[in-house]
Amino acid sequence: MSDRRLTDQDVLAIGRLDAHDQAALVHAGELGAADLVDAAIRRIEWLDGTLQSLSHHAFDQARRDAAALDRVVGEGATRAAMAGVPWLAKDSLDHPGMPTRAGSRSRSDAPMVRGHAYVDRLAAQGLVAVGKSAMPEFGLLASTEPLLGPTTRNPWSLAHSPGGSSGGAAAAVAAGLVPLAQGSDGGGSIRLPSSCCGIVGLKPGRNTTVRVRGRHLVEDLLVADSLHARSVRDVAWGFATTHAQPSHPMVQSPSQRRLRIAVIERGLRGTSPDSDVRDALVRAASLCASLGHAVEFVGWPIDGHAFMTAFEDLWSHLAADAVDAALPALGGRRIEDACEPWTLGLAERARRLPTTALEAGYRQIATLPQQLASFFTRYDVVLSPVTNTPPPPIGTFAPTVPVDALAQSMFAWIDYTPLQNMAGTPAISLPLSHSGSGLPIGSMFAADRGQEDTLLALAYELEAAAPWADRWPAHSVAHSLG
Numbered sequence: 001m002s003d004r005r006l007t008d009q010d011v012l013a014i015g016r017l018d019a020h021d022q023a024a025l026v027h028a029g030e031l032g033a034a035d036l037v038d039a040a041i042r043r044i045e046w047l048d049g050t051l052q053s054l055s056h057h058a059f060d061q062a063r064r065d066a067a068a069l070d071r072v073v074g075e076g077a078t079r080a081a082m083a084g085v086p087w088l089a090k091d092s093l094d095h096p097g098m099p100t101r102a103g104s105r106s107r108s109d110a111p112m113v114r115g116h117a118y119v120d121r122l123a124a125q126g127l128v129a130v131g132k133s134a135m136p137e138f139g140l141l142a143s144t145e146p147l148l149g150p151t152t153r154n155p156w157s158l159a160h161s162p163g164g165s166s167g168g169a170a171a172a173v174a175a176g177l178v179p180l181a182q183g184s185d186g187g188g189s190i191r192l193p194s195s196c197c198g199i200v201g202l203k204p205g206r207n208t209t210v211r212v213r214g215r216h217l218v219e220d221l222l223v224a225d226s227l228h229a230r231s232v233r234d235v236a237w238g239f240a241t242t243h244a245q246p247s248h249p250m251v252q253s254p255s256q257r258r259l260r261i262a263v264i265e266r267g268l269r270g271t272s273p274d275s276d277v278r279d280a281l282v283r284a285a286s287l288c289a290s291l292g293h294a295v296e297f298v299g300w301p302i303d304g305h306a307f308m309t310a311f312e313d314l315w316s317h318l319a320a321d322a323v324d325a326a327l328p329a330l331g332g333r334r335i336e337d338a339c340e341p342w343t344l345g346l347a348e349r350a351r352r353l354p355t356t357a358l359e360a361g362y363r364q365i366a367t368l369p370q371q372l373a374s375f376f377t378r379y380d381v382v383l384s385p386v387t388n389t390p391p392p393p394i395g396t397f398a399p400t401v402p403v404d405a406l407a408q409s410m411f412a413w414i415d416y417t418p419l420q421n422m423a424g425t426p427a428i429s430l431p432l433s434h435s436g437s438g439l440p441i442g443s444m445f446a447a448d449r450g451q452e453d454t455l456l457a458l459a460y461e462l463e464a465a466a467p468w469a470d471r472w473p474a475h476s477v478a479h480s481l482g
Contacts, residue, residue, distance in 0.1 A: 033084025195442025
């Protein structure tokens with residue numbers, strides 16, 4: 001730690017910096033790793049009582065980890081690239097010394113002994129986890145309101161949801177509590193909260209990152225992980241750092257290449273977005289055209305109804321797997337006291353499905369890459385909404401809403417994002433718009449397999465053309481006095 005005593009204003013000012021700029025303070029000798037971590041802890045203590053974005057505090061552990069980073073430098077070692085930069089692990093990510101509850105009352109609060117390669121990569125770069133971010137039970141809902149608690153609020157409007165399932169992560173980054181927070185995306189769970197909270201969220205393609213979690217037949221196909229951030233360069237760094245190929249270079253600037261962009265307005269089941277979302281889509285398309293990209297409004301190249309039915313069937317099987325895993329640990333409790341009504345309802349739906357439903361789901365996964373590869377011979381990128389409305393009010397997707405009604409409303413709201421999970425292709429949500437009432441609306445750009453760098457280069461260009469760095473929510477470091 002440096003000799004400088006951080007004032008309240010210093011702490012808030014640091015929170016307005018992205019991860020790269022926070023790391024630069026340490027490398028310049030202005031602050032130590034312990035200073036960055038202490039500043040993050042103070043911001044969390046001031047602001048998170050309102051937002052409830054963290055499900056677990058690991059402040060003592062973080063302080064020890066940061067002090068160790070400062071100590072090895074004092075002994076002559078070279079500082080890691082992101083030494084002391086604070087981040088949050090999602091509650092479903094195994095991190096040494098912290099519990100993995102996945103937002104569920106069925107899980108133990110015993111700390112994990114170790115994580116997987118993903119956590120090791122981040123630690124090797126000097127990132128310090130200050131806690132776990134809140135999420136809905138097992139990541140199965142698009143809002144962060146688990147019965148285990150806490151209910152996470154959107155920093156732009158406390159009456160609205162930050163989305164899910166990485167809702168706590170996105171809310172914490174949007175508010176400036178930490179510059180980085182890990183998210184996982186099995187049907188939109190990085191992109192949905194990024195859109196709701198006005199930050200950058202990349203869903204990488206299948207098999208592009210090192211191992212994040214234990215093996216699971218459906219999750220290994222659907223789920224991808226990355227770091228939420230407010231700047232494109234932080235997201236690009238996180239992707240390169242955790243890439244399956246350790247020498248994968250980080251995209252650092254826009255490309256001069258002009259892209260063929262297909263704009264798709266309707267959801268996969270053919271429904272139209274609300275007027276705010278449509279207006280945001282048109283503005284994003286116009287911005288791309290003004291930058292010289294070729295823009296064309298088209299339709300989906302697949303049978304969206306059959307696709308979404310297959311996705312919902314696989315989603316139900318995820319819930320059934322989670323319930324089956326919870327049963328041995330009940331210890332005399334009823335399953336209804338351990339798992340939420342939504343989880344149990346989905347699991348029951350899965351048990352009623354014929355095995356041919358699984359065949360249809362896996363057939364979609366097997367055939368989509370080739371179908372989309374053909375489409376991407378004509379277009380480089382797809383621009384679409386992330387959701388069909390702006391962020392919903394708290395309670396809209398609560399786990400206690402009757403299962404049939406909740407299934408209909410939630411799957412309609414996420415009618416754009418699951419395609420990339422089933423196909424294993426990348427997509428990114430960028431904070432280009434707001435609704436008439438001031439709520440964020442993300443724009444989703446998707447591409448073919450292996451084209452994450454194309455999306456990141458385009459994101460750099462759009463960030464420069466329509467900057468969002470100075471746009472902060474009401475409940476954030478930009479509007480607080482500690």
